[in-house]
Amino acid sequence: MTNLLLMTGVFLFSFVVGYFLISRIPTLLHTPLMSMTNAISAVTILGVLILFSVSSTRTEQIIGSVAFIMAAFNLVGGFVITDRMLKLFKKKGGCK
Template structure:
Protein backbone atom coordinates (compact mmCIF):
# COMPACT_ATOMS: atom_id res chain seq x y z
CA UNK A 1 0.00 0.00 0.00
CA UNK A 2 2.92 2.36 0.60
CA UNK A 3 3.94 2.19 -3.09
CA UNK A 4 0.43 3.16 -4.15
CA UNK A 5 0.41 6.04 -1.67
CA UNK A 6 3.78 7.23 -2.96
CA UNK A 7 2.54 7.12 -6.56
CA UNK A 8 -0.57 9.13 -5.66
CA UNK A 9 1.48 11.75 -3.80
CA UNK A 10 3.91 12.09 -6.74
CA UNK A 11 0.97 12.37 -9.15
CA UNK A 12 -0.71 15.11 -7.11
CA UNK A 13 2.55 17.01 -6.68
CA UNK A 14 3.32 16.77 -10.42
CA UNK A 15 -0.21 17.91 -11.27
CA UNK A 16 0.00 20.98 -9.02
CA UNK A 17 3.51 21.91 -10.15
CA UNK A 18 2.64 21.37 -13.81
CA UNK A 19 -0.48 23.51 -13.53
CA UNK A 20 1.45 26.33 -11.86
CA UNK A 21 4.23 26.23 -14.46
CA UNK A 22 1.99 25.97 -17.52
CA UNK A 23 -0.34 28.73 -16.36
CA UNK A 24 2.59 31.19 -16.31
CA UNK A 25 3.76 30.52 -19.87
CA UNK A 26 2.93 33.17 -22.50
CA UNK A 27 0.42 32.12 -25.17
CA UNK A 28 3.03 32.37 -27.94
CA UNK A 29 4.90 29.45 -26.44
CA UNK A 30 1.91 27.12 -26.02
CA UNK A 31 2.35 25.29 -29.35
CA UNK A 32 5.98 24.23 -28.73
CA UNK A 33 5.05 23.40 -25.15
CA UNK A 34 2.18 21.24 -26.36
CA UNK A 35 4.57 19.18 -28.47
CA UNK A 36 6.74 18.65 -25.41
CA UNK A 37 3.77 17.59 -23.28
CA UNK A 38 2.82 15.09 -25.99
CA UNK A 39 6.21 13.48 -25.51
CA UNK A 40 5.75 13.47 -21.73
CA UNK A 41 2.31 11.87 -22.13
CA UNK A 42 3.84 9.22 -24.36
CA UNK A 43 6.33 8.44 -21.59
CA UNK A 44 3.44 8.25 -19.12
CA UNK A 45 1.70 5.85 -21.48
CA UNK A 46 4.75 3.61 -21.64
CA UNK A 47 5.16 3.70 -17.86
CA UNK A 48 1.53 2.68 -17.35
CA UNK A 49 1.97 -0.19 -19.81
CA UNK A 50 5.09 -1.31 -17.93
CA UNK A 51 3.03 -1.25 -14.74
CA UNK A 52 0.87 -4.00 -16.21
CA UNK A 53 3.91 -6.20 -16.89
CA UNK A 54 4.35 -6.92 -13.17
CA UNK A 55 1.85 -8.38 -10.71
CA UNK A 56 -0.34 -5.55 -9.39
CA UNK A 57 -3.31 -5.13 -7.11
CA UNK A 58 -6.77 -4.20 -8.37
CA UNK A 59 -6.31 -0.58 -7.26
CA UNK A 60 -3.04 -0.28 -9.16
CA UNK A 61 -4.67 -1.79 -12.25
CA UNK A 62 -7.47 0.79 -12.06
CA UNK A 63 -4.98 3.65 -11.67
CA UNK A 64 -2.88 2.26 -14.52
CA UNK A 65 -5.95 2.01 -16.74
CA UNK A 66 -6.89 5.60 -15.97
CA UNK A 67 -3.32 6.69 -16.75
CA UNK A 68 -3.39 4.85 -20.08
CA UNK A 69 -6.72 6.39 -21.08
CA UNK A 70 -5.72 9.93 -20.03
CA UNK A 71 -2.28 9.76 -21.66
CA UNK A 72 -3.68 8.31 -24.89
CA UNK A 73 -6.33 11.02 -25.04
CA UNK A 74 -3.67 13.68 -24.44
CA UNK A 75 -1.24 12.30 -27.02
CA UNK A 76 -3.83 11.86 -29.77
CA UNK A 77 -5.53 15.18 -29.06
CA UNK A 78 -2.21 16.99 -28.88
CA UNK A 79 -1.07 15.66 -32.23
CA UNK A 80 -4.39 16.56 -33.85
CA UNK A 81 -4.20 20.12 -32.53
CA UNK A 82 -0.50 20.43 -33.44
CA UNK A 83 -1.33 19.27 -36.98
CA UNK A 84 -4.07 21.89 -37.26
CA UNK A 85 -1.68 24.58 -36.00
CA UNK A 86 1.01 23.57 -38.50
CA UNK A 87 -1.48 23.80 -41.37
CA UNK A 88 -1.72 27.54 -40.71
CA UNK A 89 1.92 27.92 -41.76
CA UNK A 90 1.66 25.97 -45.03
CA UNK A 91 1.46 27.91 -48.25
CA UNK A 92 -1.81 27.63 -50.16
Protein backbone atom coordinates in the same frame (compact mmCIF):
# COMPACT_ATOMS: atom_id res chain seq x y z
CA MET B 1 24.88 6.05 -5.77
CA THR B 2 25.97 5.30 -9.34
CA ASN B 3 22.31 5.07 -10.15
CA LEU B 4 21.66 8.54 -8.80
CA LEU B 5 24.55 9.94 -10.78
CA LEU B 6 23.47 8.16 -13.94
CA MET B 7 19.88 9.32 -13.75
CA THR B 8 20.77 12.89 -12.81
CA GLY B 9 23.23 12.81 -15.69
CA VAL B 10 20.57 11.70 -18.13
CA PHE B 11 18.26 14.43 -16.86
CA LEU B 12 20.86 17.18 -17.10
CA PHE B 13 22.11 16.04 -20.50
CA SER B 14 18.60 16.02 -21.96
CA PHE B 15 17.76 19.32 -20.32
CA VAL B 16 20.82 20.99 -21.84
CA VAL B 17 20.26 19.46 -25.29
CA GLY B 18 16.62 20.50 -25.10
CA TYR B 19 17.59 23.97 -23.97
CA PHE B 20 19.90 24.58 -26.90
CA LEU B 21 17.52 23.12 -29.45
CA ILE B 22 14.46 24.92 -28.20
CA SER B 23 16.00 28.35 -27.68
CA ARG B 24 16.57 28.46 -31.45
CA ILE B 25 12.95 27.88 -32.33
CA PRO B 26 11.27 31.02 -33.74
CA THR B 27 8.53 32.58 -31.61
CA LEU B 28 6.30 32.07 -34.63
CA LEU B 29 5.98 28.41 -33.64
CA HIS B 30 5.86 28.68 -29.86
CA THR B 31 2.24 27.56 -29.56
CA PRO B 32 2.66 24.39 -31.67
CA LEU B 33 5.93 23.79 -29.83
CA MET B 34 4.24 23.88 -26.44
CA SER B 35 1.45 21.70 -27.67
CA MET B 36 3.93 19.14 -29.03
CA THR B 37 6.10 19.07 -25.91
CA ASN B 38 2.86 18.68 -24.00
CA ALA B 39 2.21 15.53 -26.02
CA ILE B 40 5.76 14.35 -25.38
CA SER B 41 5.24 14.70 -21.64
CA ALA B 42 2.64 11.95 -22.05
CA VAL B 43 5.63 9.62 -22.41
CA THR B 44 4.49 8.45 -18.96
CA ILE B 45 2.37 6.07 -21.01
CA LEU B 46 5.51 3.92 -21.31
CA GLY B 47 5.64 3.78 -17.53
CA VAL B 48 2.03 2.65 -17.39
CA LEU B 49 2.74 -0.07 -19.97
CA ILE B 50 5.60 -1.31 -17.83
CA LEU B 51 3.29 -1.23 -14.82
CA PHE B 52 0.93 -3.58 -16.64
CA SER B 53 3.70 -5.92 -17.73
CA VAL B 54 3.59 -7.82 -14.44
CA SER B 55 0.57 -9.09 -12.58
CA SER B 56 -1.13 -6.48 -10.46
CA THR B 57 -3.83 -6.11 -7.85
CA ARG B 58 -7.30 -4.77 -8.59
CA THR B 59 -6.50 -1.33 -7.11
CA GLU B 60 -3.35 -1.05 -9.19
CA GLN B 61 -5.30 -1.96 -12.28
CA ILE B 62 -7.86 0.76 -11.66
CA ILE B 63 -5.23 3.39 -10.93
CA GLY B 64 -3.20 2.24 -13.91
CA SER B 65 -6.09 2.38 -16.33
CA VAL B 66 -6.97 5.93 -15.28
CA ALA B 67 -3.35 6.91 -15.82
CA PHE B 68 -3.40 5.15 -19.18
CA ILE B 69 -6.56 6.90 -20.39
CA MET B 70 -5.22 10.29 -19.37
CA ALA B 71 -1.82 9.69 -20.95
CA ALA B 72 -3.40 8.42 -24.18
CA PHE B 73 -5.69 11.46 -24.25
CA ASN B 74 -2.73 13.75 -23.80
CA LEU B 75 -0.59 11.93 -26.34
CA VAL B 76 -3.10 11.59 -29.17
CA GLY B 77 -4.79 14.94 -28.56
CA GLY B 78 -1.45 16.73 -28.35
CA PHE B 79 -0.04 15.40 -31.59
CA VAL B 80 -3.31 15.79 -33.52
CA ILE B 81 -3.85 19.39 -32.48
CA THR B 82 -0.21 20.25 -33.24
CA ASP B 83 -0.58 18.73 -36.67
CA ARG B 84 -3.75 20.72 -37.30
CA MET B 85 -2.03 23.92 -36.23
CA LEU B 86 1.10 23.38 -38.27
CA LYS B 87 -0.94 22.72 -41.40
CA LEU B 88 -2.30 26.24 -41.04
CA PHE B 89 1.11 27.85 -41.45
CA LYS B 90 1.36 28.56 -45.15
CA LYS B 91 3.53 30.51 -47.47
CA LYS B 92 2.31 32.32 -50.55
CA GLY B 93 2.74 30.58 -53.88
CA GLY B 94 3.63 27.04 -52.94
CA CYS B 95 2.71 24.28 -50.66
CA LYS B 96 5.98 24.58 -48.76
